[in-house]
Amino acid sequence: MKGNKKKNGRPVNSFVEKLSSVRINICGNREVVFEGSKGVVEYNENSIKINSGKYLVAFAGRGLHIKCMNEYDLIIEGFITSIEYIM
Amino acid sequence: MIIVIILRWLCGYFEFSVNGRFPERFLNLASRNGVNLWNMTGEKESIKAKAKIVDAGLISTFARKTGTELTVIREYGLPHLCAKYKERAGLLAGLILGSLLCAYLSGFVWSIRINAPEGINEYEIRSELRELGLYEGIRFDRSDISELEMQLKIKDKRISWLSINEFGTALSVEISPKEEAEKNSDKDKNAVSNLKSTADGTITKIKVRKGKATVQIGDGVRKGQLLVSGIVEYTDGSSLLTDCDGEIYAKTSSSIIFELPKNAEILQTDENYIFKREINILGIQLPLSVCGNPDGSYVRTTHNYKLTFGGNDIPVGIKEEVWQKYDKVSADIKKEEAEKILKNRRKLYELFLVGNSEKQILERSENLTETDDSYVLTVNYEIEENICEKSYIEIKDQSADISNSGT
Numbered sequence: 019m020k021g022n023k024k025k026n027g028r029p030v031n032s033f034v035e036k037l038s039s040v041r042i043n044i045c046g047n048r049e050v051v052f053e054g055s056k057g058v059v060e061y062n063e064n065s066i067k068i069n070s071g072k073y074l075v076a077f078a079g080r081g082l083h084i085k086c087m088n089e090y091d092l093i094i095e096g097f098i099t100s101i102e103y104i105m
Numbered sequence: 106m107i108i109v110i111i112l113r114w115l116c117g118y119f120e121f122s123v124n125g126r127f128p129e130r131f132l133n134l135a136s137r138n139g140v141n142l143w144n145m146t147g148e149k150e151s152i153k154a155k156a157k158i159v160d161a162g163l164i165s166t167f168a169r170k171t172g173t174e175l176t177v178i179r180e181y182g183l184p185h186l187c188a189k190y191k192e193r194a195g196l197l198a199g200l201i202l203g204s205l206l207c208a209y210l211s212g213f214v215w216s217i218r219i220n221a222p223e224g225i226n227e228y229e230i231r232s233e234l235r236e237l238g239l240y241e242g243i244r245f246d247r248s249d250i251s252e253l254e255m256q257l258k259i260k261d262k263r264i265s266w267l268s269i270n271e272f273g274t275a276l277s278v279e280i281s282p283k284e285e286a287e288k289n290s291d292k293d294k295n296a297v298s299n300l301k302s303t304a305d306g307t308i309t310k311i312k313v314r315k316g317k318a319t320v321q322i323g324d325g326v327r328k329g330q331l332l333v334s335g336i337v338e339y340t341d342g343s344s345l346l347t348d349c350d351g352e353i354y355a356k357t358s359s360s361i362i363f364e365l366p367k368n369a370e371i372l373q374t375d376e377n378y379i380f381k382r383e384i385n386i387l388g389i390q391l392p393l394s395v396c397g398n399p400d401g402s403y404v405r406t407t408h409n410y411k412l413t414f415g416g417n418d419i420p421v422g423i424k425e426e427v428w429q430k431y432d433k434v435s436a437d438i439k440k441e442e443a444e445k446i447l448k449n450r451r452k453l454y455e456l457f458l459v460g461n462s463e464k465q466i467l468e469r470s471e472n473l474t475e476t477d478d479s480y481v482l483t484v485n486y487e488i489e490e491n492i493c494e495k496s497y498i499e500i501k502d503q504s505a506d507i508s509n510s511g512t
Contacts, residue, residue, distance in 0.1 A: 055136075057129075057133035059129060061132065061147040061152060063147055063148060083146045084132075084145040084147075086141065086145075087132070087141075087143075087145070088141060
């Protein structure tokens with residue numbers, strides 16, 4: 019099937035990946051639901067940088083952690099003080 | 106979320122940390138290969154996370170590939186518990202035995218709560234239930250409930266309706282008493298009755314709901330005199346037969362004599378008493394005191410204390426008994442003492458007399474006299490009381506008699 023062509027040895031079946039877009043839901047400054055991740059670039063309690071393909075999204079704050087993650091989506095929790103897009 | 110937590114616990118999971126120069130690479134590799142990680146906390150060159158036990162092999166491979174050091178911090182969940190207690194077979198045996206014991210004991214009745222209405226003693230119902238084979242600590246077949254309800258209803262005529270409800274191992278008995286009118290339901294609903302006087306007196310108050318009053322306020326009446334007639338005659342010549350209902354109050358006179366011998370045998374309490382205690386566990390009574398039942402004249406006072414949890418009775422309780430010894434002592438009673446004793450008896454008599462709300466003492470006169478061997482207190486009362494007594498009239502159907510005699 020066309021939709022199941024392999025890319026870098028993994029199936030391309032995500033709706034988000036097909037559209038190659040990023041969707042970020044921010045709940046106050048405590049939680050972020052990030053859809054369309056292509057990997058974590060940096061991860062510590064003060065900064066989390068996510069690769070979205072065309073740019074990096076950097077979350078800065080205190081006590082940041084990834085609550086859960088799968089191949090394309092992740093949830094970040096903590097006290098977020100800034101969000102930066104790095105082209 | 107609760108379901109997710111339960112599923113994770115059932116499947117088993119572990120907490121680990123990966124240390125190295127780029128632990129993010131480990132995260133990306135794990136997530137791209139479908140390994141779910143949660144509760145990740147990151148520090149410099151170190152990440153802590155949790156994952157399912159089934160993914161342990163993959164996680165170990167990814168750690169090796171990314172050049173990070175994997176450390177398992179702690180394991181959680183059912184598989185971990187099973188592995189931990191695999192050597193301790195006693196625990197498993199205890200669990201099975203405990204479950205079996207729970208299942209067996211839940212077939213017993215551990216508490217019976219009786220909601221007895223006014224006029225029906227809870228103790229009497231408990232005794233009747235015991236006679237019928239239902240008491241605390243008995244193994245009980247649920248299918249017998251309806252038969253038990255019927256038997257108890259037949260046994261105790263005061264009960265109009267009752268229900269035995271189950272709440273696990275506790276039973277609740279709800280009782281509804283027979284109303285006065287229901288008690289008389291044996292009588293024909295179309296019965297005709299008169300109200301007659303039960304004592305001599307002077308009428309003070311008349312309340313007639315059904316029937317025709319034949320007396321007026323101020324009239325003097327004798328015992329057995331008709332007060333309210335069940336045959337009501339109308340001006341058009343017709344008449345109605347009815348079951349009379351009402352109250353007629355009259356001022357009546359009565360006297361009572363209280364007598365006390367001068368040399369009497371009185372019961373005197375001894376200072377010695379025996380205190381006994383029993384513990385009741387699951388219907389088995391175990392004595393906590395070593396003394397047996399004493400001989401002689403004793404008065405036994407019993408207190409039952411039951412443990413409750415969350416408003417429900419637990420089949421564990423303590424019974425305390427106090428055995429107070431009484432001795433018969435022969436004593437000469439002085440006049441002052443006799444007066445005191447006789448007045449106490451009079452007060453007790455009045456308490457029961459006025460306990461009936463339909464009676465009221467209007468006037469009292471008392472006289473204490475002395476004979477050769479006793480003291481006599483004579484009390485004369487003027488009482489206002491309801492003097493009505495129902496008297497049924499038997500009516501024979503003459504037409505039926507005629508037809509019967511004709512055939």
